[in-house]
Amino acid sequence: MKMPDDAIQIFQLSKKYPLRDAERFDQLREAISDWISRPFRLVDSDAGKNNGFIWALKEIDLTVRPGETLGIIGRNGAGKSTLLKILSRVTQPTEGKAILNGSVSSLLEVGTGFHPDLTGRENIYLNAAILGMNRRVIRERFQEIVDFSEIGQFLNTQVKKYSSGMAVRLAFAIAAHLDSDIMLIDEVLAVGDASFQRKCLDKMESNARSGRTILFVSHNLPAIERLCSRCIVFDKGTIVFDGKPSEAIDFYYRTQVPSGAQSAFDLEDSTRSGTGKARFTSLEIRSDNQHRGNIVQSGKRMDIFLQVKSERPVVNPQIAILLKDQTGRTLFGMNTAEATQKFPIIDKNLEICCCIPEIPLKEGVYFIDLWMTESNETVDYVRYASSVTIVPNDSRPEASGQVVTGYGGLIFVKHEWKYQ
Amino acid sequence: MVRLNLGEILCHRDLLLFFIWKEIKVRYNQTVLGVGWALLQPLIQMVIFSVFFGRLMKVPSQNFPYPIFVYSALLPWTFFSSAMTLCNNAVMNNAGLIRKVWFPRLLIPLSAVGTACVDFLAALIVLFGLMWFSGVAITWNLLFLLPLIVAEILLLTGIGTFIAGLSATYRDFRHIVPFGIQIWMFLTPVIYPASIVGARHQWLFNLNPMTGIVNGFRAAILNLPPDWNALGFSLGAICILLPVGVLYFNRVETQFADRI
Numbered sequence: 222m223k224m225p226d227d228a229i230q231i232f233q234l235s236k237k238y239p240l241r242d243a244e245r246f247d248q249l250r251e252a253i254s255d256w257i258s259r260p261f262r263l264v265d266s267d268a269g270k271n272n273g274f275i276w277a278l279k280e281i282d283l284t285v286r287p288g289e290t291l292g293i294i295g296r297n298g299a300g301k302s303t304l305l306k307i308l309s310r311v312t313q314p315t316e317g318k319a320i321l322n323g324s325v326s327s328l329l330e331v332g333t334g335f336h337p338d339l340t341g342r343e344n345i346y347l348n349a350a351i352l353g354m355n356r357r358v359i360r361e362r363f364q365e366i367v368d369f370s371e372i373g374q375f376l377n378t379q380v381k382k383y384s385s386g387m388a389v390r391l392a393f394a395i396a397a398h399l400d401s402d403i404m405l406i407d408e409v410l411a412v413g414d415a416s417f418q419r420k421c422l423d424k425m426e427s428n429a430r431s432g433r434t435i436l437f438v439s440h441n442l443p444a445i446e447r448l449c450s451r452c453i454v455f456d457k458g459t460i461v462f463d464g465k466p467s468e469a470i471d472f473y474y475r476t477q478v479p480s481g482a483q484s485a486f487d488l489e490d491s492t493r494s495g496t497g498k499a500r501f502t503s504l505e506i507r508s509d510n511q512h513r514g515n516i517v518q519s520g521k522r523m524d525i526f527l528q529v530k531s532e533r534p535v536v537n538p539q540i541a542i543l544l545k546d547q548t549g550r551t552l553f554g555m556n557t558a559e560a561t562q563k564f565p566i567i568d569k570n571l572e573i574c575c576c577i578p579e580i581p582l583k584e585g586v587y588f589i590d591l592w593m594t595e596s597n598e599t600v601d602y603v604r605y606a607s608s609v610t611i612v613p614n615d616s617r618p619e620a621s622g623q624v625v626t627g628y629g630g631l632i633f634v635k636h637e638w639k640y641q
Numbered sequence: 642m643v644r645l646n647l648g649e650i651l652c653h654r655d656l657l658l659f660f661i662w663k664e665i666k667v668r669y670n671q672t673v674l675g676v677g678w679a680l681l682q683p684l685i686q687m688v689i690f691s692v693f694f695g696r697l698m699k700v701p702s703q704n705f706p707y708p709i710f711v712y713s714a715l716l717p718w719t720f721f722s723s724a725m726t727l728c729n730n731a732v733m734n735n736a737g738l739i740r741k742v743w744f745p746r747l748l749i750p751l752s753a754v755g756t757a758c759v760d761f762l763a764a765l766i767v768l769f770g771l772m773w774f775s776g777v778a779i780t781w782n783l784l785f786l787l788p789l790i791v792a793e794i795l796l797l798t799g800i801g802t803f804i805a806g807l808s809a810t811y812r813d814f815r816h817i818v819p820f821g822i823q824i825w826m827f828l829t830p831v832i833y834p835a836s837i838v839g840a841r842h843q844w845l846f847n848l849n850p851m852t853g854i855v856n857g858f859r860a861a862i863l864n865l866p867p868d869w870n871a872l873g874f875s876l877g878a879i880c881i882l883l884p885v886g887v888l889y890f891n892r893v894e895t896q897f898a899d900r901i
Contacts, residue, residue, distance in 0.1 A: 238899065309743050311741065311898045312899055313895045327743070334742060338666075339666065347659050351659075355655045
């Protein structure tokens, strides 16, 4: 019997990015001088040049069967998104190749291709066309998309007036109605309310059953476990694990190198707003457990280290760290204005630590916003600076480690049950 | 590897229309006059040029009223300059999309030319009103505009894709283009008649592919004998610039997502 062709075949796929100097050749002058000096140059020391590169992906081999739902997990910068970018043809691999059998669509980020000045209706047409639908197909599915998105009466309202949740719903509704054989999904369920998240997961599940191949990058490990038939773990541009989702997640937790290892998250390229007098440059989460990266056990110590770079002095600074749930709602915040000690003038680079002795959160993925103000003026505001994954606490005296999902809420309150 | 997949562009032709429609829609959104601006802009420009070059500087206009004389050339010229300006910024303006989603990148400069074309069509409507107002006869000669418009679109696609590719690859280029367009206008017989240039230097003048197009427009509208010589140069330029521009864009396009 002839087996159907693989949906995705990847051979020795590599991608390198320049570490710095990314803009060097964007300068016309450089290109001209390079072109002029080229004939006069001796054999170049290419070996030295290579130090300025980072391999986002290194010799990846991977085959995905049709109908498979493949979860992709790994820390920030491990190469997950780069792989999806190459598969969706947004960027080209440096070496190797990827063969995709069938049409591909990607839902890489919420609202990409939404124009704020256009109405929901107009944006459905525009966005669906960008994702590869033609007019006839869009017209056929239009009502279905509108119904799924639940935007109803706001259909003819400009998208800039939508809440972030509404925009996500609309974006996902469009993508969910694509007819492609292969679907690439990069952390889209990060925002949106809980019931809609459930609906999306169900829709994706039915997509997967209808024989569509799905690649799903997410920090939402429970969703990965529920949806995927197979899961790979990325680390430093290579695949370090390939197997069942439950085992992959286990592996992911287990292989986190002991704390103290470098796990700072670079914020230089984050989208931000504010005057920029000083900027958050990195965020690192440390915990006293065996995990590294942004994984903390429920109820354990969580230290948030921030690096701040000063451009101009910030005289009366206030720094706040906000923790949000997956729907984007702020659960709690820590503000330096509430501290007993007054925060000093920021006139040099400094490191700040916010220490939480017991993180009062239950299992799940949470997001961190960073906010710096100077007398009510925003200096630097980084939305979704980082995510943090709270995992069950194996030694929590009050609870078995078992979490009642769905009904149990998000906040872990220290408590004790007594029964006769 | 230079590979041009025309089939892919054909598949995405609806997207091209949506891109153009979006540009037009967003541009005139929340303005009181709305699309009226597309009609008003060439008119205002015509008035300014008529006052300064026609009335104050007394630039010769081949015995036609200066307003219709300059408008007949401003029509193809404004199409050219707005298409070039849009192409120049097209890739950067779509950076967010380019970094996230794949679609045939060639649609970006193509939709820039298409957007300029919509404005051009609006200006074309104004032309007929202006011809009637100036007492210029409407003749069969006007049909000559059709092949000229096609030729101009092809020329703009060639130069536009080239500029779009260059400005996205070398940032400096973005700042050069506006000056280039300005200088180019003075090298093209827009505000003055082509006859102002002596016969000896005519060939040099004709090397500018826009000379043939602009002269052609003027001849068709004002019912003058066409300048076949200049037009020949323009057609030759199209045959070279169109493939060069498109292939160049296609070659640098693969780097956009990593560069911008």
